[in-house]
Amino acid sequence: MEGVDSNHMYGKELEVGVRVVQMACSLCQKLQKGSVRPSPEQVISKDDDSPVTVADWSVQAMISWMLSESFGRENVSVVAEEDAQTLSYNTSTSLLASVVATVNETLAMSARFGLKGPATPLGGSEVLDAISRCNSTGGPVGRHWVLDPVDGTLGFVRGDQYVVALALIENGQVVVGVLGCPNYSIKKKLVNDSSVLQSDLWQEGCVMYTSKGSGQSWMQQLVQGDGSLEWPNSASIIRVSSIDNPVMATFCEPVEKANSNHSYSAGIAHRVGLRKQPLRVYSMVKYAAIARGDAEIYMKFAKAGYKEKIWDHAAGVVIVEEAGGVVTDAGGRPLDFSKGVYLEGLDRGIVACSGVNLHEKIIGAVYASWDSSDL
Numbered sequence: 001m002e003g004v005d006s007n008h009m010y011g012k013e014l015e016v017g018v019r020v021v022q023m024a025c026s027l028c029q030k031l032q033k034g035s036v037r038p039s040p041e042q043v044i045s046k047d048d049d050s051p052v053t054v055a056d057w058s059v060q061a062m063i064s065w066m067l068s069e070s071f072g073r074e075n076v077s078v079v080a081e082e083d084a085q086t087l088s089y090n091t092s093t094s095l096l097a098s099v100v101a102t103v104n105e106t107l108a109m110s111a112r113f114g115l116k117g118p119a120t121p122l123g124g125s126e127v128l129d130a131i132s133r134c135n136s137t138g139g140p141v142g143r144h145w146v147l148d149p150v151d152g153t154l155g156f157v158r159g160d161q162y163v164v165a166l167a168l169i170e171n172g173q174v175v176v177g178v179l180g181c182p183n184y185s186i187k188k189k190l191v192n193d194s195s196v197l198q199s200d201l202w203q204e205g206c207v208m209y210t211s212k213g214s215g216q217s218w219m220q221q222l223v224q225g226d227g228s229l230e231w232p233n234s235a236s237i238i239r240v241s242s243i244d245n246p247v248m249a250t251f252c253e254p255v256e257k258a259n260s261n262h263s264y265s266a267g268i269a270h271r272v273g274l275r276k277q278p279l280r281v282y283s284m285v286k287y288a289a290i291a292r293g294d295a296e297i298y299m300k301f302a303k304a305g306y307k308e309k310i311w312d313h314a315a316g317v318v319i320v321e322e323a324g325g326v327v328t329d330a331g332g333r334p335l336d337f338s339k340g341v342y343l344e345g346l347d348r349g350i351v352a353c354s355g356v357n358l359h360e361k362i363i364g365a366v367y368a369s370w371d372s373s374d375l
């Protein structure tokens with residue numbers, strides 16, 4: 001696989017990571033297009049009122065199972081967003097059946113992705129077990145996989161952008177990142193044109209990946225579930241934008257006002273001299289857009305008291321950094337992935353930029369404006 005040297009320190013992790021994320025993208029695309037039964041459109045509300053679907057559970061189960069198979073169950077620690085509680089209720093039998101069917105249908109295609117599936121289909125308890133053993137809390141020591149099975153579940157449900165995000169943390173550092181973006185076309189610049197976003201073109205998504213210290217991030221096309229594009233797949237190097245003039249720069253931010261303070265970011269944008277309208281995109285596609293040069297700045301300022309989770313950032317951060325970008329908190333400090341499930345100590349928000357010049361300007365504007373804000 002291009003960009004992956006099997007002698008590389010994380011060669012096998014990257015190789016397996018990209019393949020399982022490709023499989024997960026295929027699973028999600030089938031569900032989003034509604035071609036898998038039964039009732040994939042079921043959307044369940046979690047305790048915090050955020051949505052979860054068959055796709056989130058199925059991807060988590062499938063990736064957890066594959067990682068265990070590939071590296072040995074006893075060696076695999078996974079920190080992931082979902083748990084199996086709702087699926088275990090007596091009242092959830094049809095939901096669990098949907099997840100089990102989806103997982104098995106996907107695992108049956110393993111060979112197409114160069115992976116080995118189970119000899120016989122997984123049963124309900126194996127699927128529940130695969131989901132619930134992703135209950136690691138990470139931390140500063142050892143290797144931990146970090147998984148957001150569907151990031152931007154709202155985008156997924158609305159037929160819009162979402163990603164499958166997988167990272168590997170070793171001794172508190174993100175060392176591998178993989179972002180599967182099923183609705184983010186491999187063709188450049190499409191994200192800036194909303195008319196194109198609506199078209200069929202964006203159905204051919206992409207997978208981005210990197211390993212820390214490689215100095216390169218890569219992008220490859222999705223392997224099509226219909227067999228029209230099979231493994232192995234070619235990849236190309238992606239690079240951040242070279243624009244460092246704020247007048248020319250595009251910034252992106254979350255779609256939902258509840259997830260980021262739009263008026264605060266608008267104030268920062270004004271101070272720095274950004275002229276373009278913000279690009280509001282669901283999910284870690286925002287990191288993907290920075291990494292491949294479709295946008296220059298990503299800002300997220302969650303409400304005071306909200307704690308950012310590592311799975312919402314790990315893969316995106318390392319891919320942006322290796323593609324030449326800079327990611328810090330709003331105080332200019334690196335994000336700390338060593339403290340467990342949350343980005344502890346995060347100063348106010350997250351700022352990802354294509355280069356140091358824009359980054360310094362944004363951090364300076366945050367510093368100058370803070371007194372007048374009420375995040």
Ligand SMILES: Nc1ncnc2c1ncn2[C@@H]1O[C@H](COP(=O)(O)OS(=O)(=O)O)[C@@H](OP(=O)(O)O)[C@H]1O
Pocket residue numbers: 050081148150151152153154155253254255256257258259260281282283284302303306309312
């Ligand atoms: N209140 C609040 N504040 C800030 N962030 C929150 C909040 N609630 C949820 N989340 C997390 O936001 C993830 C989606 O982030 P996005 O940047 O994609 O936001 S948006 O959907 O575009 O509005 C989303 O990830 P997924 O749950 O994987 O979709 C959440 O982890």
Ligand SMILES: [Mg+2]
Pocket residue numbers: 050051081153
């Ligand atoms: Mg969620």
Ligand SMILES: [Mg+2]
Pocket residue numbers: 148150151152311312
């Ligand atoms: Mg998420």
Ligand SMILES: [Mg+2]
Pocket residue numbers: 056081148149150151152153
């Ligand atoms: Mg999620």
